[in-house]
Amino acid sequence: MNGRGLDPDGTIGREGALDRVTAEFVPVVDAVRTRLATVFDRDRLHSAYLYGSIPRGTATPGVSDLDLQLALQHEPTEADRADAGAIEASLDRAFPQIDGVGILLTSRQVLLSDLELHDAGFFIACLCTPLLGPDLAERLPRYRPTSLLAHETNGDLALALQRWRAEVRSATTDADHRRLSRLAGRRTVRTGFTLIMPRWGGWTSDLDRSAELFGRYYPDRVEQMRVAATVGRAPSTDPAVLEMLVDDLGPWLAAEYTAVHGEKTPRP
Known part of the structure; x- marks a missing residue:
């Protein structure tokens, strides 16, 4: 490779x-x-x-x-x-x-x-x-870094945000917050990367590299994406981190993703 x-x-x-x-x-x-x-x-x-x-x-x-x-x-x-x-x-x-x-x-x-x-x-x-x-x-076929792949792989962040908000409301322990921050951090970075993946023309699953590549195209959001990458590896108990992911970066990213690639085909 x-x-x-x-x-x-x-x-x-x-x-x-x-x-x-x-x-x-x-x-x-x-x-x-x-x-x-x-x-x-x-x-x-x-x-x-x-x-x-x-x-x-x-x-x-x-x-x-x-x-x-x-x-x-x-x-x-x-x-x-x-x-x-x-x-x-x-x-x-x-x-x-x-x-x-x-x-x-x-x-x-x-x-x-x-x-x-x-x-x-x-x-x-x-x-x-x-x-x-x-x-x-x-x-299965061989895959290329296309908009179709981006559309189907991570085009449903809005649905995940709905679930995360409900789980945040019911989270009571540090373990709850760590689990949610890891989940939300990873998914947010993956979505940020696949948003720009066809323009970059390749694939990586490395969280830090994904955040930095995303920042080439969206520099105003790169610091938030770096935080997402950090908690994706080492989860946080800070409620402010989850609030940023779920109520700020996440909704913006979901809207931008839909505008660029469209919404994922609905599942049953």
């Missing part, structure tokens, strides 16, 4: 690989592979993927979380969610080098659907690293 995350043919390269996992996190990856294979048999699990800083080789011990996507053979059930939750909790307890575990559950039919071609499909093909089972990326 070149410095813009593109392969020689101009398509977005896969950003992670198992051989990029640093030594501190190898035991975590080995444990999650074993646990998934034990809990989810082949009748339930089609394939499993890592994503985020661990397979990119940029994770920080004690700060980074472990992110997983499971492609199920069927629509997720309550039993699937309970088993995934138990795995999340046990791994988080067992490994101090990770700060939280998140497991996404999606059916392989949805991941390969036409509706998700430029969202969940792109996510699997370019942002996820195969861990178990057949790789769904082999059934």
